[in-house]
Each structure stands twice: as C-alpha cells, then as structure tokens.
Amino acid sequence: MATAVKVDEDAKSRLEELQAEIRLQTGRNVTQQELLTRIIDGAYESRDEVINSFRESTVPLSESEKETMRRGRFRSGVDTDETDVDDVLYG
Incomplete structure (x- = not known):
C-alpha cells in the first residue's frame, strides 16, 4: 500500500x-518511490552509491569475472607507455 509523503520544494x-x-x-x-525505498533500506554513504545501486551489473568484478578477463590476456611483444596510448587515441 502506497502512502503519500509530503516534502518541501x-x-x-x-x-x-x-x-x-x-x-x-x-x-x-x-520511480521516486523506488528511489526513496532504496535510500532508506540501503543506508548508502554517498550519492554515487545510490546511483550505482540501480546499475544492472556489479562493480567491482567478482573473482570469477576477474579470472575470465585474465584468461583472455596475451602479450603482443610490444612495450607501450602512456604517450603511445595517447598517440593512438588522440592522434
């Protein structure tokens, strides 16, 4: 049963x-009802925590998700640094 809650402007x-x-x-x-319920029930410490609680995926990754990512890594044999990445991304 929903009850109206009065709040100031x-x-x-x-x-x-x-x-x-x-x-x-x-x-x-x-809905504002969902949002208020999440805030009250969750006792979140920050605005970001409230927002992130509505995301479908969880961050940080679980250990099994991290392991799956590690299995997909490989070495290309080419050393790179920040400037190499910047050159590729920003030209």
Whole structure:
C-alpha cells in the first residue's frame, strides 16, 4: 500500500535531480518511490552509491569475472607507455 509523503520544494527538486541522474547514468527509469525505498533500506554513504545501486551489473568484478578477463590476456611483444596510448587515441 502506497502512502503519500509530503516534502518541501527543495527536497522534491533534489529528488527529481537524483532520479534524472540515475536515468542518465544507468539508462533506467526509476520511480521516486523506488528511489526513496532504496535510500532508506540501503543506508548508502554517498550519492554515487545510490546511483550505482540501480546499475544492472556489479562493480567491482567478482573473482570469477576477474579470472575470465585474465584468461583472455596475451602479450603482443610490444612495450607501450602512456604517450603511445595517447598517440593512438588522440592522434
């Protein structure tokens, strides 16, 4: 059963901003009810933690995910440094 919660305009505006930020960063639309429930239940320490809690994947990777990534690595035999990467990315 849903119950209406009254908040002042400033709190409502901040809630809408967080809701929009979640949509932009995760691609998910969440209701204000979902958002408030997540904040209350989760006791999150930061805004980023609240936003990340709506992501479908978890970060950091699990140990099995890390191992899967390690198995896919190989050495090319070419040494690179930051400037090499910058040249490739930015020309």
